Amino acid sequence: MSGMDDALTTVTLKVNRFTPRPERDRGARGGSPFAKKSGSPFGGSSSRNRRPHGKQWVQEYTLRVRPEDTVLDCLLTVKRTVDPTLAFRYSCGHGMCGSDAVSINGTPTLLCTATVADWAVRPNPLAQADDEGFRHTGDADDAAANAHEDDSGLGVIELAPLPGFPVQRDLIADIDPMLDQIRKLKPYLQADGVLATTSEGKVDVFEYLQNPQQLAKYEMLTNCIACGVCEGSCPVFAGGDAFIGPAALIAASRFVNDSRDTATASRLDAIDTADGVAACQSVRACSRQCPRGIDVGEEMWQIVARVKER
Known part of the structure; x- marks a missing residue:
């Protein structure tokens, strides 16, 4: 002992x-007409x-x-x-x-x-x-x-509290803005809905099988736990500027790099905006403390290059 x-x-x-x-009830007055x-x-x-x-x-x-x-x-x-x-x-x-x-x-x-x-x-x-x-x-x-x-x-x-997010109490930050941004980019597999068939007219059960090289392109990105560390480290996002943020771009990149997804064009369109990939300043501070080992800065550079090259 x-x-x-x-x-x-x-x-x-x-x-x-x-x-x-406690927030005051402002009734029907609404906000200022001069507010930005x-x-x-x-x-x-x-x-x-x-x-x-x-x-x-x-x-x-x-x-x-x-x-x-x-x-x-x-x-x-x-x-x-x-x-x-x-x-x-x-x-x-x-x-x-x-x-x-x-x-x-x-x-x-x-x-x-x-x-x-x-x-x-x-x-x-x-x-x-x-x-x-x-x-x-x-x-x-x-x-x-x-x-x-x-x-x-x-x-x-x-x-x-985590920088870049509204504080709720003590060390608790409201990460709903980040989760909303991820949802806007439809973070789920999108296919054309048409089942492939074999020459005998049967459903092709191997339609969505991938080889190791295809899997490796996005496998690391599936490790993202949406903790917000990369966003709190980003001087653009945490600074308060309108920016989709690295977490949402990582989620988009995960499906852009998935060979089974058929919505690549619309995904790239969604982030090809002034507040999307164009707002990234390539500081790469988002990579420093990722708890899941994702090189966020490198993945951001890759998705930015993908948008510019199409």
């Missing part, structure tokens, strides 16, 4: 919290990055943890033993559902795959300011030695 206690250390969670203010309206079918800042109205504050929780614990483990401990009012979302807890995407230290990722050891940040002892706001300019070795003596644990982890 003592050995287990020795393995524990401390970490401080700095959680950006938010409690929404977005003509994009994929939405823009008016539908996604609305300024939340309510109480906002940062709350700190210091816990005894193991370095290999996940940030989700820490939040569950807070919820169960410290503060039951803390709100966050999760489901499977194993990186398969994508429901627990948040911003950790400014980077969109999943709570259940982020370990404390990987994300805790130690304060820089040379950047500490005194009460009057001035940084001490003592010897660097002395400062480092003092920091070692005053070991305060693994450090600090800052948590915030």
Whole structure:
């Protein structure tokens, strides 16, 4: 038991919290006739990055943890033993559902795959300011030695809701705008409805069989769990501009690359708009933290090239 206690250390969670203010019933007054309206079918800042109205504050929780614990483990401990009012979302807890995407230290990722050891940040002892706001300019070795003596644990982890989406409460973001964009692109197999037949007039049961090369073209894209990490990382989407977003384009690319789908032309037409592939700036930030290993930036480049080359 003592050995287990020795393995524990401390970490401080700095959680950006938010409690929404009840919306007022504006009756029949409606909105302002001078309000800017977005003509994009994929939405823009008016539908996604609305300024939340309510109480906002940062709350700190210091816990005894193991370095290999996940940030989700820490939040569950807070919820169960410290503060039951803390709100966050999760489901499977194993990186398969994508429901627990948040911003950790400014980077969109999943709570259940982020370990404390990987994300805790130690304060820089040379950047500490005194009460009057001035940084001490003592010897660097002395400062480092003092920091070692005053070991305060693994450090600090800052948590915030997923960027680019309206905040519902604390760490819970409303990802419905992303799911609506995916639905608009009809994320399901579309065939012509005509059954192939053999020379004997029987139904050809091998009509939709694929060879390994055909399967490989889209198989990786089926791993997308629509967590929103790529969209929260995208400076165009998270910045509030009208943009279909990388998640929807990945869903479209999955069927464009499927040899069994017969709606390629209409799919490419749907994303060949100013707010579709044309809005992508090829920053490739969407690839950095994909929990399913999809090179989102490369797939975005491929679908953009496909649209331009047709």
